[in-house]
Amino acid sequence: MTSSKPLLSEPAKLLFDIPSIEIASTLRKLDLRIHRNADKRLFHITKLINRFYNLTMNENEVQCHLDNWDYLAPRFNDNIIGMTDTQITCKIKQYMLEFPNNHICSLLSCYLPEKTICCGKLLSAPRPFQDIRIFHFSESSSSGTLYYRKCGVCNIKYYYNYYENEDGDKFCIINDDTTIICLFSNIAYDVKLLHRLDNDILFKYCGFSNYTNAYNMYCEAAGIVNHKLMDRFHVERTWFLWRLCRFFGKDVKTKVPVEKDFDKEILSLQRDCLDLFIRRWSSKRHQSYCNEDCCKLLVLDGHQKATRRVCAYKIGTIPSEELGAIKVGCPHLPAYKNTYCSEHIGFKPPPEPSKERKLYNLRNPTQQLICRTLKSDNPNIPSHRSAGIVAAVYNCGYICAVDELYGSESLSQVYNFLVNIVKKFEVLPTVIAYDDACNLVRFIRNSTNRKQMCQDPPYPS
Ligand SMILES: [Zn+2]
Ligand SMILES: [Zn+2]
Ligand SMILES: [Zn+2]
Ligand SMILES: [Zn+2]
Structure with a gap:
């Protein structure tokens, strides 16, 4: 601070020059920052400033510079005099x-x-x-x-x-x-x-x-x-x-929807969301949290409480490589005070023949061996709601995939879910557990299921 010498009333104090404006200013800030009543204040300030700039100043020098500052810009309540930041x-x-x-x-x-x-x-x-x-x-x-x-x-x-x-x-x-x-x-x-x-x-x-x-x-x-x-x-x-x-990172372009299309736009991201979820949690990277026995067993289960309102239009299907098409209906949220979504408002459903619940014929010896656990056409699920979710969990407890179910926890939807997720798995489990496994296995073995194409038009996604 050589240039400020003439300003000072006590030139005797200016015994030592500070190497640069930067150091002088940092010293002043340090002085303001360290509490006024701190023990051995000067000692610590000297040590710190020396450490910051690799200097070898002693306490006298530092005290002298601080005194100089008090003449130049006096302090007031822990601040340099003038308005405080908050005031400004x-x-x-x-x-x-x-x-x-x-x-x-x-x-x-x-x-x-x-x-x-x-x-x-x-x-x-x-x-x-x-x-x-x-x-x-x-x-x-x-x-x-x-x-x-x-x-x-x-x-x-x-x-x-x-x-x-x-x-x-x-x-x-x-x-x-x-x-x-x-x-x-x-x-x-x-x-x-x-x-x-x-x-x-x-x-x-x-x-x-x-x-x-x-x-x-x-x-x-x-x-x-x-x-x-x-x-x-x-x-x-x-x-x-x-x-x-934040979930997608740079992988997926996320559109900012206009207000009225918000639900539809978010729903259109659902597939990308699920894909990313499956890839993340079935990847080898997840095994670093687990022991080596992880990912050996995959448990499938449906959860019927996580449902939401869906459009009452029941004709749409989703494409499935192996099953042709699976009937799920329109997955969109119904419009305000309506049972149909904005796209299907005013749709008149054709009169449907009353469905008969599948009866198990107990006289037939092979039918006697079938567990009565079939969950399709469950009459307890109201048609204007989705049927919940199906989740896949590794034996280590990590949920590696989820998907939504419509209508009921039907074997075709569970099978399609399994086919979809297995393709994305980095680590394949050796055993699959499911609470309706015997029907699922029978469904998979029955090759006619795979050719039985649903005749409904695909739902445009
Ligand atoms: Zn450009
Ligand atoms: Zn694991
Ligand atoms: Zn609809
Ligand atoms: Zn069984």
């Missing part, structure tokens, strides 16, 4: 209130796309797109500005959390260092808040409305001021996409 932030916020129109740029937080190059060329300079409000976990909501950069060649616009192509379709870009998520309208969420929601779902079995109610109530009690209440549906949609993107 407050003043800036007040100043920004003088510009109430939307599309003003936030001076405090700007969110720019990470991408700078597309089609081999530099993207346009960032331009402000819109102002957003960000919900935080333990502080009041804040405002920020989203920016975008455009590619001059393919016309794709890049934003902080997604890119938008010429047709207006948006696709997520969510990295590990993303700090806020803004996918719908101008409401954003701090990633920490979404992580919190993750854990509340996992460990407190909490739903989205419970979460938002609890959050809104907490904010009111703790004096956290938000511009409006958190909306259950908005946070749900944002959380879903954020989770999916």
